Amino acid sequence: MTGYILRRALQAAAVLLAISAAAFGLFYAMPSDPALIACGPKCDTARLEAVRHGMGLDRPLADQYLDYLRGLVAGRTISDVDGTPIPCSAPCLGYSYTLHQPVLDAIGDRLPVTLSLAGGALAVIAVLGTGAGFAAALRRGKATDRLLSGFTLVGASVQIYFLGYALQYLLVYATGLLPLPGYAPLSDGPGAWAAGLLLPWLVLGFVNAAVFTRLTRSQTLETLHEGYVRTARGKGLTARRTHLGYTARGAAAPLVQLLGLEAGALFGGAFITETVFGLGGVGKLAVDSVVQNDLPTVVGTVLLAAFSVVLFVALADLVVAWLDPRVRLA
Amino acid sequence: GADGGKAGDGATAAKSGKRLTATLGTAEDSKGPAPAVEGARSGGTVRIANANDYAHLDPQKVYAGESYSTSLLWGRQLTQYQVVDGRPKLVGDLATDTGRSSDGGRTWTYTLKEGIAWEDGRPITSEHVKYGIERTFAPGFELGPTYWPEWLTGSEDRTGAVKKYGGPEDGDLKAIETPDERTIVLHFPEPQSDVPYMAAQSSSSPVRKDKDTGTGYDTHPFASGPYRIVEHKQNQGLTLERNPHWKPDTDPIRHQYADRFEFTFGKKILNTAQEVLNGRGDGADTLSTKSEIPPELYAEAARDPKKKELLVAGSRGAYTQDLYIKNSRVTDPEVRKAIHYLFPREQARQILGGPRLGDFATTLSSPAVVGWKKYDLYPVGPTGDTEKAKEHLARAKTKVDTLTYAYESDAPENDRLAQVLVEAFAKAGIKLVTRPMDKAAFNDQVFRGDAPYDLWMSTNSVDWPTPSTLLPDSYHSKLDALSNSIRYSNPVVDKELERIAGIGDARKKADALIDLERTVMKDVPVVPFLYSAVTQFRGANVGGAAVHPIYGSIAAADLYLKKP
Amino acid sequence: MNQSALRVRDLTVSFTGRGRTVTAVDGLSFDLAPGEVLGLVGESGSGKSTVGLAALGLHDPARTRITGSIGIGGTEVVGAPESAVRKLRGAKAAMVFQDALAALSPFHTVEAQLAEAYRVHAPAGTGRAAAREKARAMLERVGIPAARARDYPHQFSGGMRQRVVIAMALINGPDVLIADEPTTALDARVQRQVLELLTELREESGTAVLLVTHDVGVVARTCDRMLVLRGGRALEEGPTAKLLHDAEHPYTRALIGAAPTLGTVPGTRLPTVDEPAPALVARATAPAVAGDGRPIGHVLAEVVGLHVEFAGRRAAPWRRRETVRAVRGVSLSIAEGETLGLVGESGSGKSTTARVLAGLQRPTAGAVRFDGRDIARAADDTRLRRELSRDVQLVFQDPYASLNPRRTVEEIVTTPLRVHTTLDAAARRARAAELLEQVGLEEAHLDRYPHEFSGGQRQRIGIARALAPRPRLVVADEPVSALDVSVQAQVLNLLMDLRDELGLSLLFVSHDLAVVRHFCDRVAVMRAGEVVESGPRDRVFGEPAAAYTRELLAASM
Amino acid sequence: MTDVQTADAQSGQHAGHAEHTGSTARAGHATGHAENPRTASARGPRATAWHAFRRDRTGMAALTVVLLCAALAAAAPLVAALYGKNPTEHYGQNRPGLLSAEGLPVLPNGGISGEHWFGIEPGLGRDVFAQLLYGMRTSLLVALASVAVIAVTGIVLGVTVGYLGGLADRAFTFVCNVLLGFPTLLLLLALSPVIQTRFVDPGENEPVWMQFTSLILVFSAFGWVPLAMVLRTAVRSLREREFVQAARAVGASRRHIVLRELLPNVWAPVLVHVTLAVPGIVTAEAALSFLGVGINEPVPDWGRMISRGSEVFYDDPTYMVFPGVAILVFVLAFNLLGDAVRDALDPRTAR
């Protein structure tokens, strides 16, 4: 098991390294010039050159990347537009000349929003998604199944932004049933926190739960035909105990894996949802930084998103290994 | 300050005739305290919800109207604008008056008031003012205005100026004398008429050397105004508290009604506006100094009388919006005239949001500028005149069938505006090539001499409400592409500009420049479009919210909470 | 005792799905007395498992229609509410499911699964500890050390798993035990152990057993009576001894005679359903064999000192891979026209050796020659393999897996012709038709897909493909072990006919000693990658030299 | 253990893949054994699937909707001509009385009238119906072209790597993991303007074909991953099947094995994947346009319509409803079609 975890960690590290290199190469090879942004609109050529030099942008890309990696591991000192050194301790993701703060701080500031949004949505997805899928599978062909299947099909086909705006219009603007979406830190009280996030949770949860429900349903249906489920019934177990103890367990692995992916994507930033609801999370930061060409932040958020995916996928694999003893020893 | 301004008067918010130019106040006007405001409550917290944090708080780096305006809460300058009934008047702020010139405008003297102090109680001295101005020479301060370095050293541009003096690192700047703690004498190689206005700029703020924390000062400057910064969490929030060492007697323009100001950053402005207009949560105590009312909510707010009350409209300082023509590419004045007639002002304004954006312009400078006179050299209806355009095109020596239009692609309405232009130009048989462009790279790519772009939209303003920074800073042929981006070149104009530069008297200089403007506009170097206006919003309890006539956004320093 | 333990009357079971209805069991009636063992025999798909599942009400009610009556100890199962049937399951009637690996939950320890089965029916208040105690005792009873109770099913071998399933079925001492093919997946030695265990348990507790199987040998050894099913209907029923020797129905006789035993005359045609009493003709032209077991004729193919190693898994990323030494120094030779049988238990390296000869597997060391030519590199050298495949062809174990389900029979059979001949499409088709007729199929079958054929027919297609390029050596890797006994007999007969007609040399791999004895001229016995014994058939079976061979023979008796 | 990951969770298309990955991997074993020789029909697998599909009423309805959409998109100029409007003319701006000074439709419900059936666009005042019609063209063109590239790339890479195994397989898995870890949407967001600035002559309008091409290329660059992974898994299990050994044994070349033995066995997952990828790409394209990149003005586009709708949805909610519902129906039909195809091709499903 430790060997397995170690191998997994090495793999993940390699993937992250490759992603960081790719992100760095891609974004820094773009035609827009980070020095131009840092320097501001009234920047003449001489000044621009100076800034470019100060930021180290006139050096070969590979050197810049190595510096970046060094910063990640050991921290480094970055020079501001005017050459003032800005200390940036490990893990240093660079310094945003647009936001005037280290990228790590910028991400850190927004992380609570993303964590709250993703956590809540994930709970909705897991509970609603699996519950509905399981119920549909056990009552397959009946009214419940058809209703749920219809719902999930719509959920899987509807666009987050369309649903988000439509619900905002109906529930918030037209009727005032829900408070305006927004983020209040947990320290303001759980009520305010949950109230502002309720609508985003529901929208994000519904859309993603739909695919989850479909998978749960098909997975459960498949497991229902497994020999060991029949054995369990052959022992004289009740349907409930059979389904909880055997069917659910058997159907769980792909669900956990999907949940891992989902979590990875969500914790890496829900770009569209945050844009629709105006939540200042990591996703919004990422989109904004792309639009504003704030390259250090772009690369930072890309890395965070990738890290999140890699981490949760690996976690999901561990959970699967824990769930299924056959995998555990492999 | 007047409450509400010309609130919500969308279509007529910015009637040109009502614009008022800033006059110079007397020493008497410069005495504190500012007159008490009726209905203002002492205490409470004013909440300002802006979408983004301030890029800079360092007074020598601040270079944007709203940041100037807001920084008045904690920062003071030699002079400042006092607004009474919407009329701006320049008065002495730290100084006893707006400055005394001698030597034909080559020497300016300021005397500091008594009783002015920093947030730690220590007095503000002439040394501090000098140090502040010296900072504008230092590397890293290119972001701010470049007038002090240029004027004090008599250089063409800042690059030349810093060769002569490189900031506090280089020691003492000889051009500024501080004979005593309260006197500052500025010596200029050339006559300068606009020093009182420059003295109101943020870059004329005093800075105390022992409190200058370098880059740290940019997020947390030391206060001299009625409030001081207690906490600044970047991109999240900024909290101000009363500054106990600020004395109302010394200040003719500021008050200290509210206990605190709390700024929050990062919240979507649409949500803020909804809370404010509907009075949900803290909405009644909240406003945004930076953002306009989101277009999504404007129509409804204008319809509902209760919400209309909460709209705060006014002219956006001396801003104008024009269609720029690269004169070095579109060399034939007949073609430029054709563009002038083709430009669909009405449709373009409709796409951008309608009449609340401002009135159609016919002049280069804004009515807010000292000495402005209305003229309309080539009258045309708001939807354009295709026939006239075709006539001019026919008269042109060079035939033009394609023009390129560049625009910043960060907002979707810009895409739509481009479509409007495409349709309008097509009517005269001109194919308009549209080129969306990265916002950050726009100046760099479009202004370059060889850049293949003919047209772009631009908003412009003068640095202070006299015409001296308009033509001289943009229309002289020897200016670089960053300043004279349209590459306007007229020897007659060049000569006249050089003559005017020698005038030391502010009034005379302004009149000469305004007269020259017509000569320039005969060449149609740009197509005037709008005298920009803004419509902002405020919470029901917030008093004193009015668009500052100079800075062009709600003046934070005038805000208070109303008595219940 | 007039009360039957299991009483089935007029049972009809049909499945619906995809708009089709399949009637799996059609009007079946029988009784099972307490303490009796009834063998339910029939070929694959005849409805044996369906009966067993119906008895416990384990079919999916949504898709199954059951009519008739099933009584367990006087309680009616058909149409009874789920709660009533549930009380019977595992308590009064228990089932040993067909596939032991699938029947055990991979997520729970063996102990937990057994203990649960006990606690469901145990009197209220039975503690978990007591249940675990019982589970361990039961495991010991079926010969699995209690120390391994906390292992998971995948950690056990096939035979152990089968015993776990049996233990689970017996834990509550049921009156009726339905054992669905409890020994099919097991090799001869383990099979014997399991059957002995069943007999023992029955004698101890008087449990009535319904033993479902297709293996007549098993029935002969264990059952009091037997019931023959065909197409869901009962064909014949009676005491085992009577049916074995004097069956009324020709189908029964064919079923019984189809599997060669160690007593049948080698080389004779086996009875099949279509040909229940074949002429007793022994092989006409058996090649001569020297006393030491080496062939006398021209040696067509041989391996000398063959070693094959596989890279196994790594224990940890930094460790080296362990190597699996599948074949260690095997030497074999096959003469022209001769059939060499290769036997040995699972994993002993039979298939690997066969694949080396067919040019599919690269040997690690040793010489491989065909017709005097070195072919060791054939696995890597496409050209060499192509040339080799003209003379050496393979017939595979699994007639389902070895035919591409997306290609028509014509495409399958003509592939070797495309590769090895310059025939045009029409000529290839003609040759394919000819080949099909040779293996007893029709030209009309050319345009069909494999799934439209029965297992025996599919294996014939595989044989036709192998014969297409007129090879000189056919390597048959367990060509009949996936087939029903009756079909197995057909295919063996066909192979024997072809061998005689075409003068083929054969390498015949099998784990079934009886089949090898029946079919081969010479036999080599493998164990753990080595040949422990080789020689003429009669010598190896008559006076086995190696202890291992003797052990195998004993288990197959 | 599983290194099978799936695509971007944002676009909503991933789960289709995840579900799919699971079932095909298992389906590999089931085909062949599952069907009983005696009950099998005398049809080829294709005919059987088509027969099963025809019996699925939802599937047929979805297919009808999809075909209708395709027909409408193909015949958009004709329909628009009959209707008498074109998608680019600024009706609202040129005819007074249609739009208010702020650019909002004067008539209620987004300016729906006999003249403009679905109303007019706020601001520019274009005809909504004509825009929807042509927007469908945009969506379908991007989706179908991308799917074509994805299918080819995915099949070639997946099948080849699955067959080769070894080092190629490891490299492939690594590349896939990297691509999957990348936040696709961000990359798309960042890359579109790059392609624009890099390859377009500054003095020229960006050619429409180039916008499409770059979008299609970028979608393809990431889209092939899930398909290739599914195919790789499928081929890996197929490769171990005896019929591949059998083909090797008769001396068949690698080409023969890949093209004739393996490929025919993976067309079922390919077909399912492709039908489910179409709505995924339509969705992603719309999402990009929603975020402000993608196909530019004046080419009509649903995502951009929704984005515009979101700006005015307090004053003119109608304008968002049409493109929103259009995408919903379109994507729903494709998803249903994908489900139906999956069911028809999977012998085990008898739901």
Ligand SMILES: Nc1ncnc2c1ncn2[C@@H]1O[C@H](COP(=O)(O)OP(=O)(O)OP(=O)(O)O)[C@@H](O)[C@H]1O
């Ligand atoms: N759940 C089911 N749905 C549809 N048909 C089924 C189902 N179970 C069995 N059948 C069909 O019923 C028939 C009898 O199947 P059954 O499993 O009882 O055969 P069997 O005699 O046990 O065969 P084997 O020896 O292969 O186990 C077969 O044709 C089979 O295809």
Ligand SMILES: Nc1ncnc2c1ncn2[C@@H]1O[C@H](COP(=O)(O)OP(=O)(O)OP(=O)(O)O)[C@@H](O)[C@H]1O
């Ligand atoms: N490709 C392979 N990789 C690793 N090990 C292998 C491989 N093929 C076979 N082996 C191992 O080699 C040994 C011999 O296998 P082989 O298939 O030759 O046995 P067999 O005698 O044919 O058994 P069976 O009767 O089960 O078919 C086994 O331990 C097997 O696990």
Ligand SMILES: [Mg+2]
């Ligand atoms: Mg069976």
Ligand SMILES: [Mg+2]
């Ligand atoms: Mg084998």
